[in-house]
Amino acid sequence: MSDTESALLNELVVAFKCLPSVGARTAQRMAFHLLEHDRENGLRLAAAMQNAIENIGHCSLCRTLTEHSICRICSDKSRATETLCVVENPSDVLAVEQATAYRGFYFVLMGKLSPLDGIGPDELGLDLLEKRLEDEPIKELILATNPTVEGEVTAHYISELAAKYNVNTTRIAHGVPVGGELDYVDSSTLSHAFDGRRNY
Amino acid sequence: MSDTESALLNELVVAFKCLPSVGARTAQRMAFHLLEHDRENGLRLAAAMQNAIENIGHCSLCRTLTEHSICRICSDKSRATETLCVVENPSDVLAVEQATAYRGFYFVLMGKLSPLDGIGPDELGLDLLEKRLEDEPIKELILATNPTVEGEVTAHYISELAAKYNVNTTRIAHGVPVGGELDYVDSSTLSHAFDGRRNY
Numbered sequence: 001m002s003d004t005e006s007a008l009l010n011e012l013v014v015a016f017k018c019l020p021s022v023g024a025r026t027a028q029r030m031a032f033h034l035l036e037h038d039r040e041n042g043l044r045l046a047a048a049m050q051n052a053i054e055n056i057g058h059c060s061l062c063r064t065l066t067e068h069s070i071c072r073i074c075s076d077k078s079r080a081t082e083t084l085c086v087v088e089n090p091s092d093v094l095a096v097e098q099a100t101a102y103r104g105f106y107f108v109l110m111g112k113l114s115p116l117d118g119i120g121p122d123e124l125g126l127d128l129l130e131k132r133l134e135d136e137p138i139k140e141l142i143l144a145t146n147p148t149v150e151g152e153v154t155a156h157y158i159s160e161l162a163a164k165y166n167v168n169t170t171r172i173a174h175g176v177p178v179g180g181e182l183d184y185v186d187s188s189t190l191s192h193a194f195d196g197r198r199n200y
Numbered sequence: 201m202s203d204t205e206s207a208l209l210n211e212l213v214v215a216f217k218c219l220p221s222v223g224a225r226t227a228q229r230m231a232f233h234l235l236e237h238d239r240e241n242g243l244r245l246a247a248a249m250q251n252a253i254e255n256i257g258h259c260s261l262c263r264t265l266t267e268h269s270i271c272r273i274c275s276d277k278s279r280a281t282e283t284l285c286v287v288e289n290p291s292d293v294l295a296v297e298q299a300t301a302y303r304g305f306y307f308v309l310m311g312k313l314s315p316l317d318g319i320g321p322d323e324l325g326l327d328l329l330e331k332r333l334e335d336e337p338i339k340e341l342i343l344a345t346n347p348t349v350e351g352e353v354t355a356h357y358i359s360e361l362a363a364k365y366n367v368n369t370t371r372i373a374h375g376v377p378v379g380g381e382l383d384y385v386d387s388s389t390l391s392h393a394f395d396g397r398r399n400y
Contacts (some may be wrong), residue, residue, distance in 0.1 A: 004265070005254070005266055005273055005290075005293070006265055006268070006271070008255055008256055008257060009252060011248045011251070011252070012248045014248075018234075018238055018241035018243075019233065019244065020230060024340045025321045030219050030288070031252070034252075034253065035252060035265050036289070041215070043250060045218055045219075045246075045249065045251055046245075046247075048208075048211045048214075048244040049212060049243075049246040051208055051211070052211070052234075052242055053239045053242045054243075056206060056209060065204070065209060066206045072206075073204040089236070090204065090232060091228065091234070094204055104256075110236065130253040148222055169305040172251065182354050188241060
């Protein structure tokens with residue numbers, strides 16, 4: 001990918017590459033598209049980006065991304081205070097809200113335990129979680145971290161934390177996806193599905 | 201795709217959708233990525249975007265995108281003044297520069313004739329091209345518009361314009377791509393390749 005004739009355009013192309021799954025060619029296509037066809041929306045995007053980055057911080061209760069000190073879910077008085085669902089990312093909150101009837105509160109780790117990357121309990125705000133387990137009338141802590149190695153380790157660590165405060169922990173079920181077929185599912189998932197079988 | 205808990209974040213997701221081939225899910229992924237992992241580069245991207253959109257205009261000679269009144273190629277005194285290559289987009293200039301030994305000048309249409317979309321000779325700056333054909337010692341006008349229906353029509357229109365000023369026009373060759381195989385090439389391309397055969 002060679003440089004264009006314009007230094008500002010080259011800078012823009014390089015800057016676009018910070019977006020996920022945007023390589024040199026896509027970055028160039030995006031830059032040309034904005035400059036040739038969509039300058040107005042480009043300015044709007046630049047402003048929205050700056051505005052979001054400068055004003056969005058973390059909810060002081062659940063750590064999700066929000067421009068308020070307490071996010072909309074945490075300030076919703078109608079929610080059940082006795083359940084708390086632990087997820088890795090803000091997008092997981094969205095997914096759970098959309099797919100399930102769960103109407104308790106959340107705690108967003110903004111990551112998962114990964115000592116090699118220097119991500120320990122402090123980086124995940126587990127001191128904040130511990131404080132909530134101590135202070136709030138939480139009866140069930142739902143561990144909804146991803147079923148990856150790090151996600152499982154994180155879930156295990158948090159369950160031990162919860163045990164200290166006599167809070168019951170549950171883990172979301174792992175098994176054959178609905179609509180899936182047994183012979184297409186990997187062996188680890190199928191093994192989980194058998195271990196987690198229930199009375200019919 | 202449901203909305204997130206943050207209005208600013210929702211605005212950012214919507215704004216990302218103006219980029220080419222970015223749908224709702226990719227836009228959300230980009231927004232979360234910037235806010236969770238890469239705020240610094242996000243601010244840099246926002247600034248680069250605003251800077252480019254506000255400062256990049258068109259070269260007064262060849263119409264390509266540039267922040268100067270005359271682009272780098274047009275101000276290059278070492279280039280051959282007797283050849284002018286007509287392309288549709290600024291990215292085509294890049295492609296020709298990169299792939300070929302052509303070191304003449306360019307004229308960038310910033311589009312192609314498309315009456316249904318309201319794009320006529322004026323929108324493509326053909327008055328500017330005509331003036332250059334009249335004033336400059338151009339001997340060969342290379343028509344390098346794309347081999348699409350609109351591109352061919354545009355090439356044809358410009359060749360008639362050039363005839364008025366007794367400028368010789370050439371069209372880049374269309375045929376079997378190098379490394380391609382005959383039985384995988386579409387019939388229109390193969391027909392072009394036969395019509396354009398040369399002595400061996």
